[in-house]
Amino acid sequence: MSELQPYPALTPIVDNPRLTVIGTGYLGATHAICMAVLGYDVLGVDVDQKKIDDLSNGIVPFYEPGLPEKLREALDSGRLHFTTDFDHAAEFGDVHFVCVGTPQAPGSQAADLRFVESAFSELARRIDRKALIVGKSTVPIGTAARLTALVQQISPIGAELELAWNPEFLREGFAVEDTLHPDRLVFGVASEWAKRQLSAAFRPILAVDTPLVISDLATSELVKVAANSFLATKISFINAMAEVCESTGADVNLLASALALDDRIGGRFLKPGLGFGGGCLPKDIRAFAHRAEELGVGHAVAFLHEVDDINNRRRLRTVDLIREMAGGDLNGKRVAAFGAAFKPNSDDVRDAPALDVARMLYLEGAIVTVYDPEANENAHRVYPDLNFADSMVAAAIDADVVALLTEWQEFKDVDPDDLGRIVRHRRIVDGRHALDADAYVSNGWEYRALGRPAQAQTVGLTVDARDEVDAA
Known part of the structure; x- marks a missing residue:
């Protein structure tokens, strides 16, 4: 990276x-809670009064294993508080972490930066003493430089207000562990003072020799989208091989196992x-490709468009398999959809393949009943026309086809014969390669899986199912 600005002695x-x-x-909630657990005085800030009230009362407004217990620990310590008052935040903080969302912009592949820009602006205009604002949101490259100019223009202290970037690498379902024991930290800084101040804000984590990368602002912005692009490419690669396997009679599970040994x-x-x-x-790979086009290097990441297309085709192919199992016509057929969240140990249904498949089945006339251990409420909010059950058994009663769409442990643990006693037909599509195919086939089930x-009557060696999903 370029040489940092010197650290003024005073x-x-x-x-x-x-x-x-x-x-x-x-x-933001995860970061605030975990930093308080690490011993810092932390103030969480949001414009949503309900979120603030919930968190202040020990309620985590989303599902994340282990986080409610950490919230209670942090609140009981007296080190964690929440507010909607930006004036209080500006007066309170020495280091301000901005953790607002960057969703996909309406009608575009670009990232919507309105919330990031608002958070930086509202905070900067109130800061009247030396401080550091640290972006953690995933943003297009070049955002940090633009925001630096913005905050220094509107802040009463001008250039004394500095900006850094510290990308997050949280995996949903493992966010507490990833915050308290990250596999690396990245500091994008423009001065020695910013580096030292940010190091002070992560002292307990750095004290146990957590790898630290010090970079310029642009590189720190690029790290997260580059990591996500690589992971997405690897997932889509094996799913592209699944398409080849389906047309040749090969077995993608065995192929993946052989490749994994390299x-x-x-x-x-x-x-x-x-x-x-x-x-x-x-949304990150789409925004990355969009930003690359703006920078004139769209050809360098053009493959991400195919990565995205492969990923979406898997949803369509899953519907095809379910339709085939139902006899070629889904109209009036009962389908039990096991799962709605995009991954297990989460209630997040944003761009969830499981929920997308359930919706497509419904649009073809199937009677779809969805059950997810944690995501039913969020899924119902997105697609209120779908049927939702309170248990796996209730969802499966009289089903013509069962579709495993999110690999919750509950679904993997069910006894195939017990499940077979409540369905109308013993037909199952394993959308996640998470089930014991031998056990289902030996109990009289028709079993299908992508690729x-x-x-095929046996699975052979399989790759650990824990590693498929994005953990961001």
């Missing part, structure tokens, strides 16, 4: 900085199935 470093976290959605490739994220979804991978020949 510029103070706060050894135990007070932290604000702007935005208390999935990223140390240069490895088995992580080499799991065939319905593909990726959620609030990060799909496996219809006549």
Whole structure:
């Protein structure tokens, strides 16, 4: 990276900085709670009064294993508070983390930066002493430089207000572990003072030799989208091979197992199935490709368009398999859809392959009943016309076809014979390669999975199912 601006001798470093976290959605709430657990005084800030009230009362407004317990620990310590008051936040904090969302812009592949720009602006106009604003949101490259000019123009202290970028790498379902014990930290900074101040804000994590990469602002912005693009490419690669396998009679599970034994490739994220979804991978690769076009290097990442297309085709192919099992016509057929969240251990249904498949089945006339251990409420909010059941058994009663769409442990643990006693026909489509195919076939089920020949009776070696989904 380029040489950092020197550290002025009279510029103070706060050894135990007070932290604000702007935005208390999935990223922000997790970051605020975990930093308080690590011993910092933290103020969470949001414009949504209900979120603030819930968190202040010990209620996490989304599903994340382990986080409610950490919230209670942080609140009981007296180190964590929440507010909607930006004046209070500006006065309170030494280091301000901006954790607001960057959804896909309406009618475009670009990232919608309105919330990021608003958060930086509302905070900067109120800061009247030396401070550091740190972006954690996933943004297009060049955003940090533009925001630096913006905040220094509107802040009463001008250039004394500095900006850094610290990308997040959270996996939904493992967010507490990933915050408290990350596999790396990336600091995008423009001065020695910013580096030292940000290091002070992560002292307990750095003290256990967590790898740290110090970079310029542009590189730090690029790290997250590059990582997500690589993971998405690997998932779509094995799903492209599944398409080839389906046309040749080959078995994609065996293919993936053979590839995984090559140390240069490895088995992580080499799991065939319905593909990726959620609030990060799909919109991040689209925004990355869009930004590359703006920069005149769209050809360099043109492959991401095909990565996205492959991912979407898996959803259509899953519907095809279910239709085939139902006799070629879905109209009036009962389908039990096991899963709605984009991955297990999450209630996130944003761009969820499972919910997308359920919707397409419904549009073809199927009577679809969805059950997800945690995501039913969110799924019903998105698609209120679907039927939702309170249990796996209730969803499966008299089903013509069962479709495993999200690989919750509950679905993997069910006894095939017990399940077979409540369905109308023993037919199952395993959209995640998560089930014991031998057990289902031996109990009289017709079993189909993406990328496996219809006549196959065994699974052979399989790749660990934990590694397919995006963890952002």
